[in-house]
Amino acid sequence: MAPVTERTPPIQTKFPTMGTTIFTVMSALATEKGAVNLGQGFPDFECDPKLVDAVTEAMKKGLNQYPPMTGIAPLREAVASKVEALYGRKYDSASEITITAGATQAIITAVLAIVKPGDEVIVLEPCYDSYVPNIELAGGTVVRVPLTPGTFRPDFVKIAAALSPKTRAIMINSPHNPSGTVWTRAEMLQLQDLLAPTDVFVISDEVYEHMVFDGQLHQSAARFPGLAARSLIVSSFGKTYHVTGWKVGYVAAPAVLSAEFRKVHQFNVFTVNTPMQFGLASYMASPEPYLQLPAFYQRKRDLFREGLARTRFQLLPSEGTYFQCVEISKVSALKEDEFCKWLTSEIGVAAIPLSAFYGNGFDQRVVRFCFAKKDETLKAALERLAKL
Numbered sequence: 067m068a069p070v071t072e073r074t075p076p077i078q079t080k081f082p083t084m085g086t087t088i089f090t091v092m093s094a095l096a097t098e099k100g101a102v103n104l105g106q107g108f109p110d111f112e113c114d115p116k117l118v119d120a121v122t123e124a125m126k127k128g129l130n131q132y133p134p135m136t137g138i139a140p141l142r143e144a145v146a147s148k149v150e151a152l153y154g155r156k157y158d159s160a161s162e163i164t165i166t167a168g169a170t171q172a173i174i175t176a177v178l179a180i181v182k183p184g185d186e187v188i189v190l191e192p193c194y195d196s197y198v199p200n201i202e203l204a205g206g207t208v209v210r211v212p213l214t215p216g217t218f219r220p221d222f223v224k225i226a227a228a229l230s231p232k233t234r235a236i237m238i239n240s241p242h243n244p245s246g247t248v249w250t251r252a253e254m255l256q257l258q259d260l261l262a263p264t265d266v267f268v269i270s271d272e273v274y275e276h277m278v279f280d281g282q283l284h285q286s287a288a289r290f291p292g293l294a295a296r297s298l299i300v301s302s303f304g305k306t307y308h309v310t311g312w313k314v315g316y317v318a319a320p321a322v323l324s325a326e327f328r329k330v331h332q333f334n335v336f337t338v339n340t341p342m343q344f345g346l347a348s349y350m351a352s353p354e355p356y357l358q359l360p361a362f363y364q365r366k367r368d369l370f371r372e373g374l375a376r377t378r379f380q381l382l383p384s385e386g387t388y389f390q391c392v393e394i395s396k397v398s399a400l401k402e403d404e405f406c407k408w409l410t411s412e413i414g415v416a417a418i419p420l421s422a423f424y425g426n427g428f429d430q431r432v433v434r435f436c437f438a439k440k441d442e443t444l445k446a447a448l449e450r451l452a453k454l
């Protein structure tokens with residue numbers, strides 16, 4: 067018998083330029099240096115114990131086997147009721163709401179369901195880091211359109227110029243990570259008008275839908291019939307209920323779009339863990355937790371901004387999300403990513419460079435802090451930042 071040789075065949079990578087994400091790099095550096103980690107976006111406080119109890123109860127009741135492919139009916143119904151109550155559009159819970167393994171799986175599934183090789187997909191930069199690789203995996207061509215530097219508002223002249231007969235979809239995200247910008251009704255109406263004569267789909271990433279401040283309203287695509295009819299709307303229970311590690315989200319889309327979405331969903335994840343779904347369904351019976359979320363995070367935002375106002379950082383508006391961006395020019399001449407490494411190592415606070423959200427690493431001297439943290443964490447960070 068010939069000796070066995072261990073040989074892993076060479077692989078042609080689908081992502082030749084992909085490295086470790088800045089989020090991983092900064093979190094590792096934060097741990098190494100004992101820095102306060104305001105980099106990666108997740109809460110450092112517990113969720114409501116009632117939610118944990120509801121999930122525990124579901125497990126104890128033996129609700130531990132495969133749920134239906136589209137998600138359990140009570141959770142789909144709770145989502146449909148919430149969307150109707152808040153945004154005035156009635157989605158059929160059976161055919162138009164699908165429970166997903168977080169927003170990340172929802173987004174890639176939506177992309178794979180509608181984008182074919184050769185299709186163009188518009189992304190508005192800076193954007194969440196999964197969008198571009200998702201489009202590439204589907205064989206689509208990424209068309210990058212910058213949000214206006216400085217304000218991060220959508221530039222409809224540039225978006226209009228990017229539309230072509232090959233455009234299959236546009237990905238939008240409000241409230242926006244990383245800038246904290248919230249699209250206005252007028253901006254959503256402009257998008258609706260712009261797309262009206264086209265067959266372009268919208269993937270509307272609304273994971274921060276319940277974090278909008280100063281009395282502003284979240285302008286869900288669901289509020290605009292012309293957009294809703296062409297949109298897959300994505301949200302995340304992880305963000306809303308302080309359980310980012312549970313990875314449960316949903317997609318709301320017209321029945322024909324949901325049907326296509328589900329064809330991919332059933333073969334990339336099939337379904338989402340059962341007890342979490344039952345726990346979330348019973349917890350959603352009360353709207354209070356998500357109705358109180360704007361006030362909860364607005365207070366944290368204000369606490370954090372008050373402290374930052376005493377530094378030489380220039381504060382950008384934070385209209386929604388749990389992110390606060392600052393301009394660093396008066397504090398440092400370093401590039402954004404070098405500055406974040408310096409800030410973590412020397413000052414002891416981790417942040418994320420905005421250049422990480424651009425394909426070409428565009429550096430506008432702006433970094434992002436996450437304020438989804440205990441007050442004492444924010445105060446500890448502010449004490450360190452006070453030197454700047």
Ligand SMILES: Cc1ncc(COP(=O)(O)O)c(C=O)c1O
Pocket residue numbers: 107167168169170171194239243271273301302303304305310313314315
């Ligand atoms: C804009 C945006 N979309 C999607 C996600 C992913 O959400 P999930 O954790 O539910 O997959 C995030 C998480 O940070 C995000 O910021």
